[in-house]
Amino acid sequence: MSQDSIKVALVTGAARGIGLATARRFLEEGWRVALLDIEGDLLAQAVAAIGAPEATLALHSDISDPAALEAAFAVLIGRFGRLDALVNNAGTAVFKPLLETTLEEWNRVLAVNLTGPFLATQLAAPLMADQGGGAIVNITSISGLRASTLRVAYGTSKAALGHLTKQQAAELASLGIRVNAVAPGPVETAMAAAVHSPEIRADYRDAIPLARYGLEEELASAIFFLCSDKASYITGQTLAVDGGFDAVGIGLATLRGERRNR
Template structure:
C-alpha cells in the first residue's frame, strides 16, 4: 500500500487531505504537534495513524520519519502542510515572532523534506508543499507569514531542480481564502464580503477542494508535473489590478 505523510493533519486542509488519500487506498501517516487534537482526528481516517511531532525540531523529525518507515517500509508522497500564522504590522513583528513563523513554515518544510528524501528516492515519490496566495502577492500584516510562504515556493523549485534526476517530483499548492473553522471564527462579515468581492468565483474555497489539488499532484496522474505552483484560489491571484467596483461595467469609449 502506498504511504503518504501529511503534516498538520489534525485539522483543516491537512485532515481533508488525509481523508482523501485514504479514500484512494493510501496509508496515511498523520503528523501534528497537537497530540490531543490528532488523537481525535485519526479515527476519521480509515487507513491513518498518528505521530506527534513538532516539525521545527530536527530530532523529532528524524524520529518521526524513522517511525513511519518502521511501520510502513515506504514513503511515496510527502505533503508539507503544517504551518502557523501570526499577522501583524512590520514594526510590531519582533524577531521572536518572525522566527516562530519561519521555524515551522520554512524550517519545518525543509527538515521533513530532507529527512524523507532517501525513502522517496527508492520509489520516485512526490513532495507537495503548501504555501499560500500570500507568498505570491504582497498583503498587509503578513510580513513573516507571506515571506515564509514565498520562501516555500522557492524551496519547491529548488527541490524540483535537484531531485528530479531521482524521479522525485516537487510541486506547490498556494491556497487562497479557505472556509476553515478558524477562518470563519476570525473573519468578520466585512472581511468575508471584501474577499468575496476580490475573488472572481465570489466565494471561499473548501478544504476538500484544496485536498483534491494536493492529492492529484502527489499521485501518478501528475507524473510529468514538477516545479509548479498551483494557486487554488478561485482566481484571486488574477485580480491584483482589477477593481471589484468595475466588474460588470461595459466597456465604453470617448467621442
C-alpha cells in the same frame, strides 16, 4: 494487493483543516497515511474519527524540531516500510504590523513554515529514492504570491517556500521525485471562521472572480492530483487554488457593483 505494495503518504499539520481533508482524500484513494501534528490531543481525535486504524498512523511531533521529526520518520518507516508522498502542510502565522512583529515571532513562523518543509524533505527524499521516486507538495499561500498587511513573517515564509519548491524540484528530479506547491486562497476553515470578520469576507468575495471561499476538499483534490501519477510530468510548479484571486488586479469589485446597479 499486499500491504507492502500499498502507497503511503505523510501529511503534516494533519489534525485539522486542509491537512486533515488531504489525509482523508489519500485514504479514499486507497493509500495508507501518516498524519503528523504538534497538537497531540487533536490529532488523536482526528485519527479516531477517521476510523481506519490499519491504514493510519498518528505522529505527534513538531515539524521544526530536527530530532523529533527524525524520530517520527523512524516510527513511520517501522510501521509502513515505505513513503511515496509528502505533503508539507503544517504552518503557523502571526498577523501583526511589520513594526510590531518580534524577532521571536518572526523566527517561529520561519521555523515552522520554511525550515519544517526543508527538514521533512531531507528525511523523505532518500526513502522515496530507495523505491524509485515519489512526490512532494508544499503548501504555500496566496500570501506568498502577493503582499498584504499584517503578514510580514507569514507572507515572506510562504514566498520563500515557493522558491524552495523550485530548488527541491531541480535537485530531486534525478531521484525520480517531483516537487510542486499548492497556494491556497481564502478557504472555509475553522481558522478563517474565527479570524475573518463579515467585512473581510465581503472584501474577499468582491476580489475573487468565483466570488466565494474555497473548500478544504477542493484543496485536497489539487494536492492529491499533484501527488498522483496523473501529474507525472509536472514538477517545480505552484498551483494557486484560489478562485482566480491571484489572476486579477483592481476593478473587479467596481465592475460587479456597476452590473448590480444596472
